[in-house]
Amino acid sequence: MSAEGRSRLVWADLPDGVAHLVQEQLGSEVVASVSHDGGYSPGLASTLVTGSGERVFVKAVGESMNTFAVELYRREAAVAPLLDERVPAPAFRWSAEESIGGDDWVALAFDAADGPGPGDPWTADGIAAAVDLADRIGDLDAPAGLPAFADEQFRHWHEVAADPELSAGIAALDPWAGEQVDRLVGLADGWADAVAGTALVHGDLRADNMVTLAGTAAAVDWPSAVSGAPWVDLVCLLPSMVLEGAGEAEELLAMSRHAAAADAEAVNVVLAAIAGYFLHSSLQPPPPGIPHVRRFQRDQGLVCTRWLGNRLDGTRTLEP
Template identity: 30%
Template structure:
């Protein structure tokens, strides 16, 4: 099953709609803003835009300080220095006018198209590079055992997800920017998690099924990453069931065509794993 690739948060604000004090605080850092191009992809940010000044372009994302998910901004601010080899460097972090705003180096390119082999291969290469990055123990991020353990088929299987690898986990195609040289860079890190290295390629599978791949074909792309081969059949079965449970809960909490489609894709993978 595939869905329209256009996706926008219903809470999305334009640059002009955020308070003038917040915009002024940003211009102190960037200089006069000559042009603003909205970015429509994604759900979590209330603001997403590219700001152009005389000297550079900056991607800005923001959430009101009173929003319950403002923690995601702070997590990204804490993470950027660890993931900068494969993600955009952060230029500034501003709180003003009731908003929390992050500015990142603008990465030219296009969103990954998971129907195109070149984009799939680039994503797999970057996923493999991510698995090699250190995950400092002091980082305050999700824990795989806590995050997916509640959905495991059996409480004793929670430990199967444990590990010390830094994971992205949100393989929405709009979080993967393919540059002009065919390299993939990863953006949007609030769901970063510490866990087993094979979890990232496993999370990717659901998005590949959503893009139109059969589960077995999606697993062949996941197998392009070395980490995939460190998982046992039992681990993949248990995680596929847990991931289906997480997407089921997400679809119930935030019902829309995207969450329902991802729930169905996750269930298809879990069903495939159950008989593999």
Template identity: 30%
Template sequence: MPVPPHHGRLQWIDVPPPMRARLEDALGAPVTAALTPHGGFGHQLAATLHLADGRRVFVKAAGDEGPLTAANVHEAAVLDTLPPGAPAPDLLGIHHAAGWTAVVIAHLDGPHPDLSPRSRDAEQTWALLDQLTSSPAPAPYAAAVRTTPSTAAALHGWDELLADPPADLPPTARAHLPQLAEQEAAWPTLAAGDRIVHGDLRADNMVHDRTRGVTFVDWAHATTGPACIDAASLAPQLILAGHAPEVVARLLRDHPATATNPVATTAFLTALTGHWHLNARKTAPPGAPGLRAYQHRAAAAGLALLNHRLD
């Protein structure tokens, strides 16, 4: 059984041979190359398989003893029940062998979107979010996500930071710690809702496919909730991509998904930012290089937005 690598992801060659054989059999052609796309912090196999007949598929695979298989199976159920036209790739299959599970997904061809102000990808992403959340989640999707607790609803951090404030906490956060902890504490009761929530919207969880345009991937945290969750998640990502915090703060104030639900938006953004501030200061987990550095940057972006929403 391969252990998580300290740098980067498991490779195709690390997958037990019976699972590789099972996949080649199911796909109907030998794998001629397996390329690991750039992006994400996970250590499981997440690779584009090139097949001898010229097709390409995307595969995520992990051993069943860890938590990743459950997340991949959840993602497969989500992909299988999203409404037609949703900005997501199709599920092609799930396979089990040698104590591993592999989820095969239609391959998207392109880079991560460019969320910077010079690109139109951010605009397209907002439009996709509007489309995704304009009506309640279909019943099969709601049923598929019901069995997995929402990671969005469980986000927190300021409670622990208030109890034991780190010396390097930014002055704005330190000055507002009780208010931040209070807003965060309100979040779980506001997290209920009937809309589709991707739950982990970052540029590296999207692909700008050459024919489909921006498409959301990595639906492992998908759930139901208020429409403001994904819109408010996207906001700090735009700051990380170079948008001015005051411009993004205005977008959040005016965008339908967040403007109609300002209390939940602030509570969610507070909980997400608290999660980043708390976790950025923890020891790095194995197999996730770059995660803590990202969380530090995201924590600063989240706080820059909250500055516009705090008393």
């Protein structure tokens, strides 16, 4: 993915108090760092090398940078200890939170990955690895303590239907979606039944949330982890993969053991719900520090509506 418009904090620019907090937790001075500039947070995301030669991945963000990112990090600090060694993810090490200079900071540390994951650019092997990762996550039972995906509310199409300005904005982005709002409301309202299940769901799987561990793809950034249907991660991943040139959505869907067996209507429900989330979000003001996220949400939403329209009516191209 292009890093255009992205601004991520690097180790050298970390406030002294935060750097001290991290080094105190590491038990050693940081002598080198490599920033990982992808993703959708303005905070630190770096592999740090300590004086003893240990490599540790550390992420940190302050409330003054983005309050939502702080809440995500707090949520991940609660979720990460629930994920055992079966989960394809770097092992969690520690979390720390402290008010520094009147600013609340949250930091988390994990085992460092061996390298980037698939998707930059997508190749046949990388596509297979990403689909396999989604399936391997779906093979696992969600640990106790995670919320149910079915309990989340996806009422974005209701908000569009009730707001003429939002309706006009959606219609300007995609005339088909603008004409189908009532139909999309009805589909998205089936969310709870469509995604119900006991499997582990990452909840935000994308190329920038994948790394390589011991020669295979693994997932990072788990604050959105929930329980649900085992195919949901793959369906939610595909819009970004299509944008990034991985191929046609239906062909990618058929590669997944779980998604290929999913009920077709349930897949349509999920596409309708996440299309509403993406397009509705894209029309909101940009969040602090990550202005590029709105365009990415818009483009994913358009992939969703075009894919869904093709599934429902068989008349739409899947090109954004």
